Amino acid sequence: MVEWTDFERATIQDIFSKIDYDTVGPATLARCLVVYPWCQRYFGNFGNLYNAAAIKSNPMVAKHGTTILHGLDRAVKNMDDIKSTYAQLSELHSEKLHVDPDNFKLLTDCLTVVVAGQMGKDFTGEVQAAFQKFLAVVVSALGRQYH
């Protein structure tokens, strides 16, 4: 089981209570599709992803970005058992969506960059460590049901 310090728990709750899901979600997915374009393979029916401008203004990307970010809510609320919280979601990503689990890390790296941009100086090294630890646990749980 993952051990969380009081600081880490407080940091995660704090970050997710303060971010604007409708800004951060779309910005994160758009950034991921620009910085790691091979991720676009999972979004064949999203329409125009031909360049950064198109990706950033694509309404399907925006909507899905928000959806993904809200997907993290359950982990935020169940930090002591993220593994079983995401068992079904992991199966979904493996069996139905066929997402290469290496992509999860790419997305969470973009989320880190976006949140860092939002928080500026407040995104200290300690906050970054807590945030990345949380995301690493999420990524691990999402990859667990793959076989």
Added chain:
Amino acid sequence: MTSLTAKDKDNVRSFWAKVSGKAGDIGMDALARMLIVYPQTKTYFSHWKDLSPGSAPVKKHGITVMNGVGFAVEKIDDLKAGLLNLSELHAFTLRVDPANFKILSHNILVVLATMFPNDFTPEVHVSMDKFLAALALALSEKYR
């Protein structure tokens, strides 16, 4: 991975022109972050008395590292040739495991995001990510 396009080089040069004034601060913050978020990197600095953010050795070394990045921007058209000496230094003297270049690059990108949120657009991000990866590759050139 992929080589730098003309657009990438343009993005890197113009973004660097905007941020190079703060190179020392960027380097110090990135290094400090790396030591906190990836504690295994502290093994390379056991000879420092103080590894805390803002300490003298971290500050000094952050400046050194970032000056290296600035130097690489100038050599962007031929990183392999331009960084030959630095590669020999890292390969034979420092012997830093090249996996750590990726870790430091990530932290540089995070710092750029915190310090320049409006300029560090996705387009600039991808060019900088590619540039730092190419830099790391050039630094690894002499390893084996």
